[in-house]
Amino acid sequence: MGSGKGNSLISSFEKKRNVILLLLLPSMVLIFGLLIYPLIYSFYISLLDFNLTRPGVTPFIGLNNYIQALSDGFFLSSLLRTIYFAGVTVSVEIVLGLAVALLLKQKFRGRGLVRGLVILPWALPTVVNGIMWKWIYNANYGALNALLSGMGLIDSYQLWLGEPMRALHSVMFANIWKETPVGVLMILAVLEGISEELYEAARVDGANTWQRFRYITLPLIKPMIGVLFVIKIVWAIREFDLIYIVTRGGPAGGTTVLSYLAYLNGFKFFKMGYASAISYFIIVLAMIIGIPYIISIARSQKEVV
Amino acid sequence: MTAASNKNLISFLLYFAVGLLVVVILAPYLWLFISSISTKRDLTTIPLRWFPPEPTFENYSRLLLGGTGATDAASQFGRCALNSLIVASMVTLISVFFGSLSAYCLTRINFKGRSTLSFTIIIPQLLPPVALIIPLYLIVRRLGLLDTRFALVMTYTSFILPLVIWLMIGHFRSIPPDIEEAARIDGCSRIGALFRVVLPLVAPGIAATFIFAFIIAWNEFFYALIFSSTQSSKTLSVLVEEFSSKFGEDYVLMSTAGVLASLPPVALALVFQRYIVQGLTAGSVKG
Numbered sequence: 001m002g003s004g005k006g007n008s009l010i011s012s013f014e015k016k017r018n019v020i021l022l023l024l025l026p027s028m029v030l031i032f033g034l035l036i037y038p039l040i041y042s043f044y045i046s047l048l049d050f051n052l053t054r055p056g057v058t059p060f061i062g063l064n065n066y067i068q069a070l071s072d073g074f075f076l077s078s079l080l081r082t083i084y085f086a087g088v089t090v091s092v093e094i095v096l097g098l099a100v101a102l103l104l105k106q107k108f109r110g111r112g113l114v115r116g117l118v119i120l121p122w123a124l125p126t127v128v129n130g131i132m133w134k135w136i137y138n139a140n141y142g143a144l145n146a147l148l149s150g151m152g153l154i155d156s157y158q159l160w161l162g163e164p165m166r167a168l169h170s171v172m173f174a175n176i177w178k179e180t181p182v183g184v185l186m187i188l189a190v191l192e193g194i195s196e197e198l199y200e201a202a203r204v205d206g207a208n209t210w211q212r213f214r215y216i217t218l219p220l221i222k223p224m225i226g227v228l229f230v231i232k233i234v235w236a237i238r239e240f241d242l243i244y245i246v247t248r249g250g251p252a253g254g255t256t257v258l259s260y261l262a263y264l265n266g267f268k269f270f271k272m273g274y275a276s277a278i279s280y281f282i283i284v285l286a287m288i289i290g291i292p293y294i295i296s297i298a299r300s301q302k303e304v305v
Numbered sequence: 306m307t308a309a310s311n312k313n314l315i316s317f318l319l320y321f322a323v324g325l326l327v328v329v330i331l332a333p334y335l336w337l338f339i340s341s342i343s344t345k346r347d348l349t350t351i352p353l354r355w356f357p358p359e360p361t362f363e364n365y366s367r368l369l370l371g372g373t374g375a376t377d378a379a380s381q382f383g384r385c386a387l388n389s390l391i392v393a394s395m396v397t398l399i400s401v402f403f404g405s406l407s408a409y410c411l412t413r414i415n416f417k418g419r420s421t422l423s424f425t426i427i428i429p430q431l432l433p434p435v436a437l438i439i440p441l442y443l444i445v446r447r448l449g450l451l452d453t454r455f456a457l458v459m460t461y462t463s464f465i466l467p468l469v470i471w472l473m474i475g476h477f478r479s480i481p482p483d484i485e486e487a488a489r490i491d492g493c494s495r496i497g498a499l500f501r502v503v504l505p506l507v508a509p510g511i512a513a514t515f516i517f518a519f520i521i522a523w524n525e526f527f528y529a530l531i532f533s534s535t536q537s538s539k540t541l542s543v544l545v546e547e548f549s550s551k552f553g554e555d556y557v558l559m560s561t562a563g564v565l566a567s568l569p570p571v572a573l574a575l576v577f578q579r580y581i582v583q584g585l586t587a588g589s590v591k592g
Contacts, residue, residue, distance in 0.1 A: 016414065019495050023410035026403045027466060034463030035429055038440035045439060103322055114323055116578055117330050123574030123581075124334070125524040127542040128563040131549040132337045135556060143336050146353035177333065182585055189586045231430075238433035241526045245546055259435045266439050267531065279436035290431040298424045 046276035053270050065277035074253060075261065075278065081168065082257040082285075086236035089172050089179065094228055096176070097183025098221075102213075104184070105191045115188070122181040130245030133174035137161050137246070161247055164254020171246050171255055175239065183228050190224045191217070230293040234286045258282050334567075340560035341365070348556050364561040378548060379558060382565075384536045385544040389566075392454050392529075392540060393522035396461040401515050404469030405507075409499060411470070412477040413485070423474060429467040434527050437463070442531055454538045460528045465518050472517065472584055476510025477503070513580035520570040520581075541566040 046065055048058045069075045104115055121129070136143045137160040145157040161167045194217065202212050240259035243249060249256035249264065256264070258278060266275030340348060341364060343357040368382040411423045441460055450456040480503060488498040504511075526542040533539045545566045548559040574581050 023406040027407040041440040128567040282433045
């Protein structure tokens with residue numbers, strides 16, 4: 001082996017390394033600086049008694065913020081509310097999403113148009129979704145009161161956002177309206193990929209509609225439903241925008257979920273340490289649910305690579 | 306019951322369900338639009354006037370052509386729309402440029418730790434923004450960058466860049482490596498092959514990712530709420546929220562601002578629907 005060849009091997013190795021650096025480094029710097037570093041910094045802050053109103057005084061207090069959270073009734077009720085919000089909205093979204101996807105799989109006139117419309121709630125900015133529903137729920141002039149009383153379903157105008165549980169359910173409805181299309185479109189994409197021949201063969205074998213759904217459709221869309229479930233739960237756990245816009249966490253804290261509680265402590269009470277600790281609870285919650293998803297992604301990555 | 310009438314019943318139920326779906330999707334948004342062309346009086350009469358006797362587009366011209374005085378919410382509209390446009394475009398350009406290069410690297414060049422790195426890119430999608438906002442706020446404040454568009458561009462990039470990398474990995478994978486190999490045998494350098502051969506082929510994927518990222522950046526609310534306070538960086542999302550809380554209860558102007566702010570993402574999504582579905586299914590990502 002001549003020395004020339006060895007040199008070119010080394011230089012091509014170096015060249016490859018340079019190319020990798022050139023292509024990857026800018027993104028990695030951005031992601032590290034804007035994501036990883038803040039995340040670590042956030043954990044450090046959560047160990048401090050860090051109040052913005054007392055600049056310069058940030059004593060280290062270990063896990064006290066976490067302990068304080070766990071012994072605070074409002075934190076615990078916010079945690080339960082978050083789980084309730086996520087569990088119910090996601091379940092409804094997936095059942096509805098499946099139903100609508102199956103509906104849009106049928107042949108009917110104007111199907112392309114209706115399929116196109118489904119994307120509308122997804123595309124709407126969260127803010128517009130929020131003010132839209134806040135306006136619809138308005139106690140004095142809201143369209144919901146006008147509609148229901150016009151139909152004779154209610155005798156007097158209702159305070160949809162005036163009572164904790166009812167306000168929570170109103171916000172949840174607005175969230176379901178906006179989030180269901182994601183499920184519809186993703187399930188529909190899978191349904192479109194199922195070969196018509198499978199159904200034909202089942203029909204020949206005498207399978208009825210329910211059996212075809214149960215033994216062909218359902219097993220094939222199951223993986224997508226699993227993905228949807230995990231991803232949507234994680235999104236729902238971190239929901240903030242809609243709560244802030246429609247109810248500001250009220251009335252009487254009735255719609256305060258963990259994200260809003262963290263915001264409240266950090267940016268209204270300036271307790272940055274405590275707020276960071278709360279947000280770490282959200283991270284842990286999201287990760288517990290997200291890990292199976294990450295593992296399945298990792299597996300599929302390994303297969304492709 | 307005969308088979309024919311059975312079939313009719315099913316067809317009736319099908320169209321009924323479709324009709325119901327269309328109403329549920331359209332009605333709330335349509336009501337926002339009707340509110341925007343009504344007068345305050347139409348909206349505050351009981352029983353409610355479902356359609357204004359004299360529709361007016363006066364509020365649209367008020368918002369788009371500017372109002373009087375700097376304290377007037379309406380006069381801020383143009384400035385905030387510009388902020389939204391600049392921030393969303395910058396974030397999208399930066400993310401798509403650097404994200405495409407990285408995604409190329411992660412799909413085409415073999416190196417140690419590549420597969421680990423490619424799937425960890427999805428993890429940021431699981432992180433709650435509220436967990437990042439406190440450290441980012443403290444950093445941005447220390448750098449004196451509060452209430453600047455630059456702060457918004459950087460913080461949006463933190464979650465849009467990983468998303469773009471993830472989507473672009475999918476698009477690069479769909480291009481057979483042979484084409485690139487052929488170009489390199491013909492004497493192209495790796496970077497040369499990337500720009501001359503691979504990028505043109507992956508252009509539709511880049512366009513899809515671009516639109517997807519732009520919509521998400523345009524719709525962002527949380528970071529803008531925390532970081533911007535005046536017209537120098539306030540985005541439309543924040544302004545529209547202020548219409549519903551800060552500036553009294555002007556439902557008509559609020560609805561008008563809402564409709565206008567939603568037009569770019571809604572129009573993009575309706576026109577490029579195929580791209581959006583692609584993005585959603587490939588990335589399983591939050592909009």
